[in-house]
Amino acid sequence: MAHMARSAPGGGKAAARHVLDLANRGEDIKEASAALKAMAHPLRLKILCLVGQSEWMVQDIVEAVGTSQSNISQHLAKMRDQGLLASRKVANKVFYRIDDPRIIKMISMMREVFCSVPGP
Numbered sequence: 034m035a036h037m038a039r040s041a042p043g044g045g046k047a048a049a050r051h052v053l054d055l056a057n058r059g060e061d062i063k064e065a066s067a068a069l070k071a072m073a074h075p076l077r078l079k080i081l082c083l084v085g086q087s088e089w090m091v092q093d094i095v096e097a098v099g100t101s102q103s104n105i106s107q108h109l110a111k112m113r114d115q116g117l118l119a120s121r122k123v124a125n126k127v128f129y130r131i132d133d134p135r136i137i138k139m140i141s142m143m144r145e146v147f148c149s150v151p152g153p
Contacts, residue, residue, distance in 0.1 A: 068136065071115035076100065077108050081117065081131065081140050088130040 072078050076098065083089065083097055091109065095102045109129055112118040119132035131137050 067115060068117065068139070071112055071117050072136075074108065076104070077112055078143075080105070080108060080112070081136070082144070084118070084129060084131055085140065086131070086137055088128045091127050091129065094129065 072081055079098055080094060083094065089097075091102065091105065094109070095105045098105060109118060109120070113120055113129070116133065117131065117136055118129045120127055120129050122128075131140070
């Protein structure tokens with residue numbers, strides 16, 4: 034992995050205070066750590082990026098990701114158990130969505146930081 038700068042986002046003292054504020058909040062650190070751990074697998078991150086702000090049926094996720102339904106189901110269950118995803122069942126179909134706007138924001142920020150997007 035390439036070397037990443039150690040300065041606070043946005044630079045300056047205000048940004049550094051913002052980072053330190055999080056570091057001093059034990060419960061927030063635990064919650065953030067749990068969320069990051071739950072999404073720290075390439076397939077789970079791919080699913081989160083795919084689902085985004087919409088709702089997806091399990092079979093559609095399987096087809097888009099390109100792995101087995103049992104594999105996808107295991108990852109979906111882990112993310113649901115960790116509170117990253119919510120689900121609803123209609124007859125024999127299960128639909129998943131990101132229910133926490135903070136997770137949507139986090140995915141959006143990861144796209145901005147890590148995904149190569151061609152310039153204008």
